[in-house]
Amino acid sequence: MIHEIDDALRTLVRDEVLEGAGVVVVFEAPTREWAAKVNAPTVNLYLYDIREDLRRRARGLHNEYDERGTVVARHLPPRYFKLSYLITAWTRRPEDEHRLLSSLLGGLLRYESVPASRLTGSLATVGLPVPMTLALPPPEDRSFADVWSALGGELKPSLDLVVSVPLTDTPVYPAGPPVTEEGIRLGFGEMDEDARPEATKPASARPPLRRGHSWRITEE
Template sequence: MIHEVDEALRRLVRDEALRGSDLDVAFDAPTKDWAARRNAPTVNIYLYDIREDMRRRQRGLLNEYDAQGQVAARHLPPRHMKLSYLVTAWTQRAEDEHRLLSDLLVGFLRYDAVPPPLLTGSLEALALPVPMTVALPPPEDRAFADVWSALGGELKPSLDVVVSAPVSSGRKVDAGPPAREGVQLNTGADRVRHTVSGDGVSMRRVTQ
């Protein structure tokens, strides 16, 4: 799932935010060593945090229907994972980097979710929205300065892009056959027929 979000963001940056620009798009950690090796203008999309989006967790089971419209299986609802990306622009001049960041910001702000045509694999199969936010304040337990310190680099202007991606748990329970209208029980010499109706269960004794 993570690599599918990566590819969607790559296409969003190249085809939408930068309008087909031939700039490099990288997902490497933007460390000092990486910056020293870079030899072309680059947009870096660094995944620095993964955690569950608890606001979107659902309870219960979802029904899966067969071709006859009957319940064939039940499975747990998908979980949503928040993938947080640090998006930065790397050129020779700060002015060019700011211009790139401006284009990226406007491009991301066009969408509240990743455009469906950009989704592939399991994200496309689930056919669920993939919400996306940009430049929101970070949670209290996380600061961008700490991220840069962990990378060993200097603080740099960046965009915080968070994608809430659904992922299937894979846990499924097969459903039993549909209930019959009547159930007959043998109780010695007599038989008792239980009939299920909209008002409840009625019993009728049938003598042999």
């Protein structure tokens, strides 16, 4: 799933957003050691966070039908997971980096989801949309300064791209055979005398009633 999104973003950024400008697209961690080796205009899409998109979680079961329209199985709905990418531009001059970021911002904002033509593998066959958002404020429990501190690098202008990916590998429950006759069929037969309820037995077969004492409470 994650590698399929990587492939889709690489082709989307390289061929459509930057229109084949000869910029290298990588997914490596932008550490000091990596930055020192960059020798060509590069766009880095670093995957720094993976968490479930709880707003898109659905309940219940989905039916699967055969060619006759009969339910053959039921499965849980897909669960969406947010893949957060830190997008940075790397060139020899800050002005060129800003131009790259401007092109990325304007180009990616045209899409509310990853284009279906860019999806491959399981994401292409499932037929579900893959929403994405760009440059939204980060959650309260996470800041970009913390990400750069963890990487050991200096704070750098960046774009935050979040892709919500459906995971369809959920449990499948086979359905029982369809009902072919309506109603319930009842049968009648002889019942052992000892097994019959007391109310249905003849009076001669019932145990005698016991007489008891009656009590009355009076107040003095």
